[in-house]
Amino acid sequence: MRWIQAFAVYVSVSLLVACATPTTDPERLPAGSWQLDPAHASVVWEVQHFGLSWYVGRFDTVDASLEFDPARPDAAQLTAIIDPHSISTGDTAFDRELAEDWFRADAHPQIRFVSQRIEITGETEGRAYGTLYMKGQASEAVMDITFNGGLFNPLEGRNAMGFSARMEVDRRSHGIGSLPETILGHTVRIRIEAEFLEGGEAE
Structure with missing residues (x-):
């Protein structure tokens, strides 16, 4: 009886692992609307400080939608x-200064990127x-986008x-x-x- 239970567990685990193997073939994925899973998303930014290092921060509140046809x-x-209110550097006072003074977040409560066209540059790479x-x-x-599957x-x-993505913005x-620029990189x-x-975000 134990071997039957062990075999059932083995089959269940094997099926779960099989389901968890990503495909990078877009034709194996369904068309339609896709929504960002905010629990599995991050936006990290970095800017040069005195030319000595890259000062790193992030935004904690992000949303996105994708219309996709394989x-x-x-x-x-x-x-x-x-x-922009969600900017985070590890320094609460500086975060507030960045949001209120640098980004004028109360007057401009959203930073948005809207794609106009997509260029496929490789098997799993592209540009938006x-x-x-x-x-x-x-x-x-x-x-610059990499499709992870x-x-x-x-x-x-x-x-x-x-997806993983990279972009550069001139803050000016x-x-x-x-x-x-001698203090803070452009x-x-x-x-x-x-x-x-x-179809929608995680519950």
């Missing part, structure tokens, strides 16, 4: 929204060309897919901070990790 991955449409809206100003932006997530009971384009590097769930 037959035409280059036609995907991405909208990402960040709450779009518009970045921040502090009341718009600028062209390019996001998709699978049926048995913990959520639905399909999921994941949006009037973020007035410090000279280029802000942004690193994004994101998982999307089919």
